[in-house]
Amino acid sequence: MEFFQKEIALAARNRGFHLITSEITSQFHEIGKITLGQLQVFIKHTSAGLTINENADPSVRTDFESHINKMIPENAPYYVHTLEGPDDMPAHIKASLMGSSVTLPITNGKLNLGTWQGIYLCEHRNHGGKRRLVLTAFGS
Amino acid sequence: MEFFQKEIALAARNRGFHLITSEITSQFHEIGKITLGQLQVFIKHTSAGLTINENADPSVRTDFESHINKMIPENAPYYVHTLEGPDDMPAHIKASLMGSSVTLPITNGKLNLGTWQGIYLCEHRNHGGKRRLVLTAFGS
Amino acid sequence: MEFFQKEIALAARNRGFHLITSEITSQFHEIGKITLGQLQVFIKHTSAGLTINENADPSVRTDFESHINKMIPENAPYYVHTLEGPDDMPAHIKASLMGSSVTLPITNGKLNLGTWQGIYLCEHRNHGGKRRLVLTAFGS
Numbered sequence: 001m002e003f004f005q006k007e008i009a010l011a012a013r014n015r016g017f018h019l020i021t022s023e024i025t026s027q028f029h030e031i032g033k034i035t036l037g038q039l040q041v042f043i044k045h046t047s048a049g050l051t052i053n054e055n056a057d058p059s060v061r062t063d064f065e066s067h068i069n070k071m072i073p074e075n076a077p078y079y080v081h082t083l084e085g086p087d088d089m090p091a092h093i094k095a096s097l098m099g100s101s102v103t104l105p106i107t108n109g110k111l112n113l114g115t116w117q118g119i120y121l122c123e124h125r126n127h128g129g130k131r132r133l134v135l136t137a138f139g140s
Numbered sequence: 141m142e143f144f145q146k147e148i149a150l151a152a153r154n155r156g157f158h159l160i161t162s163e164i165t166s167q168f169h170e171i172g173k174i175t176l177g178q179l180q181v182f183i184k185h186t187s188a189g190l191t192i193n194e195n196a197d198p199s200v201r202t203d204f205e206s207h208i209n210k211m212i213p214e215n216a217p218y219y220v221h222t223l224e225g226p227d228d229m230p231a232h233i234k235a236s237l238m239g240s241s242v243t244l245p246i247t248n249g250k251l252n253l254g255t256w257q258g259i260y261l262c263e264h265r266n267h268g269g270k271r272r273l274v275l276t277a278f279g280s
Numbered sequence: 281m282e283f284f285q286k287e288i289a290l291a292a293r294n295r296g297f298h299l300i301t302s303e304i305t306s307q308f309h310e311i312g313k314i315t316l317g318q319l320q321v322f323i324k325h326t327s328a329g330l331t332i333n334e335n336a337d338p339s340v341r342t343d344f345e346s347h348i349n350k351m352i353p354e355n356a357p358y359y360v361h362t363l364e365g366p367d368d369m370p371a372h373i374k375a376s377l378m379g380s381s382v383t384l385p386i387t388n389g390k391l392n393l394g395t396w397q398g399i400y401l402c403e404h405r406n407h408g409g410k411r412r413l414v415l416t417a418f419g420s
Contacts, residue, residue: 001141001281003420005316005387036145038180038276040318042385044394046334051236054186059221063229064236066218071211071351078346081339089343096331096344100397101383103241105182105274107145112274114184117240134385134392136318138419139278140143141281176285178320178416191376194326199361203369204376206358211351243381245322245414247285252414254324257380279418280283 002037003138004030010131013123015087017053017061021118025111028135032109037139039111042101044132047091047125049098055118064120068094091124098122106139142177143278144170149270153263155227157193157201161258165251168275172249177279179251182241184272187231187265189238195258204260208234231264238262246279282317283418284310289410293403295367297333297341301398305391308415312389317419319391322381324412327371327405329378335398344400348374371404378402386419 008027010020024041025031031039043050054060072093074086081089102119105112121131148167150160164181165171171179183190194200212233214226221229242259245252261271288307290300304321305311311319323330334340352373354366361369382399385392401411 001143001420003281003316005385007392036143036276037278040383040385042383042392044392044397046332046394046396052186052240053232053236057221060229060232063219063221064233067212067216067233070216070218072347076347076350078350079343081337081343089340092333092340093344093347096333096400097237097377099239099379100332103180103182103243103383105145105180105276107274112147112182112184114186114272116186117184120236132394134387136316136385138317140141141283176283176416177418192326192380193372193376197361200369200372203359203361204373207352207356207373210356210358237377239379243320243322243383245285245320245416247414252322252324254326254412256326257324260376280281 001140002034005136007134010121010133012129015123015126017064018121019055019118020121024119031106031137034106034137034139035108037106038103039106040101040103040136042134047095048128048131049095049100049122050102051098051120051122052102052117053120054116056116087126094124141280142174145276147274149272150261152269155263155266157204158261159195159258160261164259171246171277174246174277174279175248177246178243179246180241180243180276181259182274187235188268188271189235189240189262190242191238191260191262192242192257193260194256196256227266234264281420282314285416287414289412290401292409295403295406297344298401299335299398300401304399311386311417314386314417314419315388317386318383319386320381320383320416322414327375328408328411329375329380329402330382331378331400331402332382332397333400334396336396367406374404
């Protein structure tokens with residue numbers, strides 16, 4: 001049984017959905033030491049999330065941003081948490097819908113993802129800055 | 141500490157929400173070898189998801205499908221990822237909202253779920269075909 | 281490698297979003313025995329969920345409740361699962377969107393959360409009563 005953990009910071013990105021699989025795996029070579037196990041990627045923020053979705057056509061990520069802005073709009077008349085700007089409260093709700101972590105199987109030292117799967121950073125603030133992640137990998 | 145992993149394919153199902161708990165447990169008897177641990181069910185696709193919800197009245201699953209189609213409609217005017225058909229882009233968004241994995245506690249060789257809980261396959265494509273899952277169980 | 285599991289009941293709460301981090305950690309001191317690992321909090325119900333979000337300003341939790349009620353309204357004309365009251369079917373959908381578990385990194389005997397992160401109970405029923413959780417902690 002092996003247990004590895006590492007904290008990293010992602011480069012700041014614009015508001016939207018961003019593919020970060022290789023930014024994670026290139027900074028956490030310990031995945032290669034695990035025959036059978038899991039990787040958890042956890043984000044230490046409440047206005048950005050993580051999800052797994054298509055790693056190929058960038059238009060998928062464009063549509064994610066368009067639709068989530070419609071589903072969770074800015075300036076809803078019932079928001080009372082408005083001091084930090086119109087993008088703040090929607091960012092909190094979006095972050096919880098997407099989730100604060102993803103957990104992926106590891107098989108023979110590699111992430112065992114489907115052909116079209118990648119890890120997305122869901123950046124919901126206009127100026128979110130760097131985002132800190134805790135990476136935890138374990139297994140036999 | 142035990143660590144087990146198995147890849148299985150779920151039978152193809154119609155678009156909608158489907159109870160798959162027994163299809164999983166019947167193909168992964170290693171759960172029975174774990175006294176205290178977890179099972180992760182991970183789906184290797186980006187247009188279908190997994191969630192946990194009511195295992196009894198099928199009308200719950202009918203309403204899940206009705207409501208998710210309203211919350212994430214087809215043919216939204218702002219979608220640009222439209223080449224693979226009107227059900228494709230909504231399927232990606234729905235998959236991320238539901239999530240690509242569920243993790244359940246194992247206690248004394250069995251899934252430790254609430255009385256009314258079961259695992260749902262959330263099939264968001266009209267013709268999704270077989271869906272591949274990675275099952276990972278571990279514990280003492 | 282250590283593996284701990286405990287079932288607890290949360291005090292009944294009103295419909296809405298509630299910070300429960302300290303109610304969990306105060307009942308599960310085994311977290312302190314883990315140097316590097318994870319805690320999973322799993323809810324054994326289908327009409328309440330768990331998520332991670334801001335632990336400071338309570339207005340965030342107020343807005344979560346306002347917006348989720350708009351996104352998943354009561355009495356939608358297409359609901360067929362209506363026998364258990366108007367808050368029941370929306371509660372199922374909300375529970376799946378928020379999710380039935382959260383998994384958090386443990387580092388040096390403590391939850392490794394961001395400064396502003398806490399665990400929310402998402403109580404979606406008008407009278408949900410006590411809610412049972414399975415806590416599973418493991419690591420080196």
